[in-house]
Amino acid sequence: MNKKIFQLDTKTLHQIQDALYETCGIHLTDTKQTMIQNRINVLLKDSICANIHSFDDLFCAIKNNPQIRQSFINNFTTNKTDLFRESYHFDDMLNRTLIPLLQNNESINIFCSASSSGEEPYSIAATCMYAKNIYQSHSTIKIIATDIDTNMLNLAKKGEYTLDLRLNKIPDWVTLDNYFDILKTTPHNTMYLRAKKSLKDMITFRQLNLFSKSYPFSNNEFDMIFCRNVLIYFKQSDQEKILAKLHNILKVGGTLYLGHSEDILGLSSQFDRLGNKIFIKNSESLMGIF
Ligand SMILES: C[S@@+](CC[C@H](N)C(=O)[O-])C[C@H]1O[C@@H](n2cnc3c(N)ncnc32)[C@H](O)[C@@H]1O
Structure with missing residues (x-):
């Protein structure tokens, strides 16, 4: 050939x-x-x-x-991602999901399930760090970030990014140099960043194929699951199988964040819908439909 x-x-x-x-x-x-x-x-x-x-x-x-x-x-794989992509989800974390957990000093477990080159889990970690500081909380926060693509996992572990502020809007409350070492800034608003050790220490990167039969997590393990802009690559029946597995490992009352063009499909009775692709788990059992 x-x-x-x-x-x-x-x-x-x-x-x-x-x-x-x-x-x-x-x-x-x-x-x-x-x-x-x-x-x-x-x-x-x-x-x-x-x-x-x-x-x-x-x-x-x-x-x-x-x-x-x-x-x-x-x-x-298609790996497009950005820091604070679909930023309304980080606002929701700040204004709703994190508050009771931090106020009660509960340990917080977050699963970021298609983390690509890492911008998403670092955005989650920065949001948690900012909120933890506001509430002077002693919560322990653990983020498990997974992807199937080993090249992306290697990039994510490095945590080095080029950010063009003209193209990628960062929420007003984010002071970048609290979370990233600024390696260089160009006159045209491009920044070269490296995630600080304090941010990296919150995240464990691992390989996981979302298509696998089961996931290496316990039922009701996570307070929040991010599964954004990956379901679109699967058939609808497979999306529903993945959503059912995510439902199992999410706590009752926990939050599932999906990408802007994704939906909860046949699991709509197991989740309450808040809008902006934010879903709250409302029950523990799936009636064996998948
Ligand atoms: C478009 S990116 C989305 C990244 C991030 N979640 C975001 O919204 O910015 C899709 C990611 O899904 C990953 N992916 C594709 N198939 C997968 C699978 N079967 N299991 C786990 N990850 C997968 C790809 O490697 C890629 O990094």
Whole structure:
């Protein structure tokens, strides 16, 4: 197989779509053919694919070689994220969810379930730190941040970001240098930031495939779950299975934050809807519908 110029035929295209779905649940339709072609080209140019000479070799490697399987997945994820993206969720944390927990000095557990390069969990950590200071609280706060993409997890652990303040609005209450070392600022309002150790210490980064059968957490473990802008990549039936697992690990009264174009689907009777894709768990049992 020529690794630089080759065309996918329909059968191979469907085999790639199936392999992606089976490994991580990402559902790509036939309209994404050009994108699939480009990403396969990038994968095959990687030195770990040096011994792959046909599509049969590739499918065999995806099945049997964990490094190539991971690289295949990493090539197909979409990782767009921002600091304080959909900032109304951080306002909701400040104005509602965190207050009783901090006032009672309760320990707080937060799950950030598709954390990409880490901007989301660092935004959560900064919000918690700010609120903890306001309430002079002794709460212990733990954030578990997961993603399937190992390249993103490595970036997240580094916590180094370029922030263009003309494109990425930061809430007024955020004083960036309380949470980030400002490495450089350009005259055009671009900042180079590194998350401070105090922020990093609140977060544990781990790999987790949301498509896996079960999650390594206990029932009712989390006070808040962020699952934003990832459900859109799955089929509706798989979104509902993921939502059911998240429902199990969220405490009754806990909050689920979804992305702007996502919804609670068939679980609407298990959650109260606050608006802005904010949902409160209202019951403990799912009637075995998924
Ligand atoms: C568009 S980003 C969203 C990042 C962040 N939640 C936000 O809203 O800014 C989607 C993330 O979901 C991750 N992802 C895709 N499929 C996944 C899966 N099966 N399990 C866990 N994470 C997955 C991707 O690697 C990517 O980092």
